Amino acid sequence: MARQTSDLQGRVQAAHQFDEGALLRYVRANVEGFPSKLLKFTVAQVRERQPPLMRSSCLSFPAPHPTLFGHGQSNPTFLLEAVGEGRSGTLVNRYVLRKKPPGEILQSAHAIEREFQVLKALGAHTDVPVPKVFCLCPDPSIIGTPFYIMEYLEGRIFLDSSLPGLAPETRRAVYEATAKTLAALHRVNVDSIGLGKLGRRENYCKRQVERWERQYLLSTGEEKPVRNPRMQDLAGWLKQHIPLEDYSASAGTGLVHGDFRIDNLVFHPTEYEVIGVIDWELSTLGNQMCDVAYSTLHFIMDITLSAESRGGLQTEGIPLQAEYLADYCKAAGRPWPMENWKFYIAFSLFRIAAIYAGVYHRWTMGNASGGERAQHTGKQANRFIDIALEFIRLAHVLPDQPPSVSGRLQNHFHEESRSQSSSKGSGNFVPTQKVLELRDKLLLFMEKHIYPMESEFYQLAQSNRRWTIHPEEERLKELAKKEGLWNLWIPLDSAVRARKLLLDNTLKTAARNERLLGAGLSNLEYGYICEIMGRSVWAPQIFNCGPPDTGNMEVLLRYGNKEQQKEWLVPLLEGNIRSGFAMTEPRVASSDATNIECSIRREGNFYVINGTKWWTSGAMDPRCRLLIVMGKTDFNAPRHKQQSMILVDAEAPGVLIRRPLLVFGFDDAPHGHAEISFDNVRVPVENILLGEGRGFEIAQGRLGPGRLHHCMRLVGAAERGMQLMVQRALGRRVFGKTIAEQGSFLSDLAKCRVELEATRLLVLEAADQLDRLGNKKARGTIAMAKVSAPNMALRVLDMAMQVHGAAGLSSDTVLSHLWATARSLRIADGPDEVHLGTIAKLELQRAKL
């Protein structure tokens, strides 16, 4: 719950009492506008409150430092109330006084003068909301220590960062205002407002690590509280991981608040707008990302809790850490800090641990201003150290790109389409409202659930349990179903057919039926959606939109009879099983499918299958139950009537998985690409699809829309490459400049964008033609998209890898895997030459007309 600033006052504690008469004399002489006819003058101490407890919720952590309104352990703060007589009656003027604490204090930790200087400069020259300051009294003889007096702000302070009692949308507004205020503070040009000499900007983290390590050593050991050796491990790690950007006074350095968090902000009494940033005693110049990381610590405090489990409705509306960070980066014009985020968070925890250890030491000596509460700070310091060390060990601490918060779209092409659609409602490729809504939902799902899991999925796929399924994959599938992001690939006409065949008797309820049959999107509409899934190699299967299942489901939807659909299509639509498509053979050139040799021979009520297939994608997956096998039922029929397709139970006797094949060393576990032998595999005659000799016909149907999906995903993969490339270029310095400032990079980047947009338009055009003209008439444009998409994606991803240097070739980023997948699609989706042949043939035909 928010507290009114006026709620937070109490009686002046004995240890903090001073000569109020001397103060009044000083105030009368130095505070502008102080009532001349004074009726009453009172001094109340701003109460030190119990900080939010460290709870299982990750949204609260104990405040390590004071705020103006008192939950801290540092500068005592007082509310002065002057009741006077004015022309229009009684006046009540309120002021706030901040002073140094009495007794021995930590080096430079209570810099009243600094607070005053910063507040004065910001108030006079910037739009950063701060209370107005009236006077600084450096003379300790007045009230025992130096102090300053500032304006009292009537407003609200949110003490608990989980914002209990607020509606979800207002919680979001509070966080957005917080991020924007921090950005405003970081945008201040300190040189132009006289704060240029407040501190050194370069080597801030290095100096801070050394300083807080020193401070920790001063507060612990020998006759002081016990020293935790893990603190030195942490300091050692930090010293080895100081970000390169810290070494110079470049972009990203400037004014640092030093204690920026929601409860150091005064919000407007009724609006969700910050009217004052308070508690500036740790402000200085330096690396501003430290402020940013510190302001997100409440997201980190329980790093084992997922977004879902952190409080349900109570935290609804609170953004994820990445969303808050994206708001900040956007408002501050800063690159996404993925590369060094681990350092900044670990450093923030380290610093708090050192501060807490200092408070605890002071408590043992009897002069901590937090009273008895300070007795716990020693334990809390150790907890911060543990959390920091635990955090350092995490493989993935931030998505590798900023999320699109509040439905904002990530790339300018889409932003443009959206504004076009809302302003004019027309245009060649303007996504419909339905698509825009689905796409926003999908973008959020990717950011919340897929990107954060990538590295864990990848680790499992490299371990000796590589051919098992990560439990999170199944959980996310259920979540995708609930969110209506399931089977979106199903074209409207196929869904209509399935609805007729499957209605009621197979799928229990109409609602469930509908959920399994997608959202009724056209191929063009799906193009906008599928592209986003293509940004992660792990995403498509989470939404039941991954190859080869989509192609196989399409075959069953179009060509399967009712029984075949019941047995195989329904579990595939449910996502309960997976499937493979076995056409390619090692012994023959399979881009020409008339070459295949696998035999499907009828014997009574069975077909007997003999042959070897390879590159059957998905067949290694432990959930794979169905193989659609293409073979020959009649070796003497006309060339295109010899082939048939048959449904084979992957566990039927005689089906032998021989080995997984590798693509540039990636085996794509847990789905894999298998070499399989079929040795006298007996399959009931009912399993033949459409009838003997219809295999080629089915292949044409399967390879139409299904293969365009690859192109859509490739556009998404290239988009991901662009984003990673730009982030890296903005954040990494070579030879004195960021990569983004190097001329050669700029033209390469622009060329990538040009190619990407051209290919995206081609893919959308192909999808549109598929909808309007059908598979056959659209084949020229589809072929163009198939040639263009992988080649474009390869160039963009190659450039992205180049910008990443050696890291780009490693598996530390997704780039090399995306590149390997794109490269395989110049063959796996039919070799380029075959598509080029189609395009050229059509071109020549046109010339002959």
Ligand SMILES: Cc1cc2nc3c(=O)[nH]c(=O)nc-3n(C[C@H](O)[C@H](O)[C@H](O)COP(=O)(O)OP(=O)(O)OC[C@H]3O[C@@H](n4cnc5c(N)ncnc54)[C@H](O)[C@@H]3O)c2cc1C
């Ligand atoms: C990662 C991956 C996944 C795959 N998944 C599957 C799957 O699930 N199911 C499946 O059945 N298959 C799958 N394949 C196999 C893929 O479909 C075939 O590799 C592809 O059809 C080419 O067949 P091929 O390898 O026999 O090459 P070939 O037919 O031997 O062709 C070799 C080369 O000959 C040249 N060429 C071919 N045709 C022409 C032409 N008309 N003009 C000029 N040059 C030409 C091209 O350079 C071509 O690359 C996959 C392949 C990969 C790499």
